[in-house]
Amino acid sequence: KQEVTQIPAALSVPEGENLVLNCSFTDSAIYNLQWFRQDPGKGLTSLLLIQSSQREQTSGRLNASLDKSSGRSTLYIAASQPGDSATYLCAVCGNTDKLIFGTGTRLQVFP
């Protein structure tokens, strides 16, 4: 059974710092991995999708890497801003087409 773990559970940093969020999964047989952002009381916004054949994806200040063989992904956020404060979720998609989520990292960026 696929299990997804995210570390740390919570993170508080000053504005401007570069930071790394970690995601690990137990079954490497995945089709893709998605990183989402969730603001309080809101739905999920997709940030990056990495196909199983890819090593990384970039969007603006965000960079996500995937090491399928070791069951790990990282989300790198450069020059963090208060507007980046949210919960970040990673999810893997296997051959059953459903997403298996981690419990998220709650990020707070203070001015």
Added chain:
Amino acid sequence: GAGVSQTPSNKVTEKGKYVELRCDPISGHTALYWYRQSLGQGPEFLIYFQGTGAADDSGLPNDRFFAVRPEGSVSTLKIQRTERGDSAVYLCASSLGFPGSSYEQYFGPGTRLTVT
């Protein structure tokens, strides 16, 4: 274009009542998913439709939960005899996917269900 929409945004109901939650996927998306998110947790899979048929309903917790997608577009999640433990945010997602594909899933804003 329009994203995934869900109605109602909030639903408060009494224990034992019946509720229906609606999801309008992105036009042209053949795959539709329902997830449930409890406080402080990541979303958990409930059911997945490919077209009109339920391709995978292994996440439905018990037979009080049922979902339909009669015309391959709008879906309704139905919960009978609601219990306080059903309180959660119910999320819907859609994608262009077909079985075995790896298309991105797009999520709606969710319906917050509170059972009193």
